[in-house]
Amino acid sequence: MSDQCLFCSIVAGNVPSVKVAEDDTTYAFMDINPGSDGHMLVIPKRHSKDLFEIPADDLTAVTLAAQRIAKAAVAEFDADGVNLLNCCGADAWQTVFHFHLHVIPRYVDKTRDRLVLPWQPGTPGDIEAIVTLGSRLSATLDGRLSATLD
Template sequence: MSTPTIFSRLIAGELPCAKVYEDDQTFAFMDAGQVNPGHVLVALKRPAPTILDVTEEEAAALFRTVHKVAHAVQAAFSPEGITLLQANKPAGWQTVPHIHVHVVPRYANDGADLVWPRSNPPMEELKALATRIVVG
């Protein structure tokens, strides 16, 4: 059996956290590293590492809770925007191998930044790339 993640330990009540919401499949709690006040993490209770390891039903449950939490954060903090971030694997910026979504209230010039190199390939290249992606 693999070592429980910090999220598994929070969900199990082994470590303290500031819980925001819980249902049979999901658990939402304040991120200890607040980007802005109201930064919440929404995790599946089942300790699947990434989006590639969950069922379609689990993904739907996760994002139903994200939707509820985003509305609650908007009502509580009146941010100018909300960023949702779901990262997978270390190269995809994931730091805890337990699927979760960040719900981050955002404000103009709040210092939070998301930067990646952007290319603008021609439409023919985009169409060629699209043919490689088979959605089942």
Template sequence: MKKDDCIFCKIAAGEIPSRKIYEDSDLIAIMDLNPTSKGHSLIIPKEHCTNIYDIDEDIAAKVMKTAKKLATKMTVALNCDGFNLLQNNGETAGQTMFHFHMHLIPRYKDADNNMLKFTSVSFSDEEMDAIRDQIIKD
């Protein structure tokens, strides 16, 4: 299903030009228009899905297989020193385009802002146990 007001659906349908690096019957991979590094690209399912919560499981698996293939190829072609795969879900998590997509971000030793930074938070052992119990509860 295509969503008429979705830019990524329009790119996947060829209605908006893009710099494709990969395409098959289910996915398209394009260079990001606002890259954070040389080669920063996106894998986008052709069928509209908003995020990880509503993507078809087979397509999600295909996204990851394609990410591995492209990351390997891009690492050699671009001579990068590392690689990030990033996928955001929901505005609070940084999602700005509400069509599932995975970022392929080559990283270079001498580049500015080379690493994604995470701030650690602390939880007591009891809190960690309670969080685990929430997650594994049926």
């Protein structure tokens, strides 16, 4: 745990939260700045700054807890869908530097759902750029895989 981390303080019980669920590895609580009715966060109890630092076992536990909670939230709140969101880095909207997944129920009724997209899904991108970037990343990943096998 980090003494300077808000989410570590929540897990320790030093900062109040509206707890939704807890197990040995994870803690889920309501977001106090919700994008929709029922918006919550699922975090590992062990401090990890972000997606790049979280150990695989904690990431797995958080993801499985988020899935279980998302299913319950959609049913309980009569939501029309759900988003799982992770922001990694300040430029990607991360504001608390303790890994977390947002579980955001989504509603057709916009009085219950205040989120709007900053981009338009379904708008085709530049296929040449997509192929180039995909090829670069694939080559990088293949290189890392080969290096770990040697």
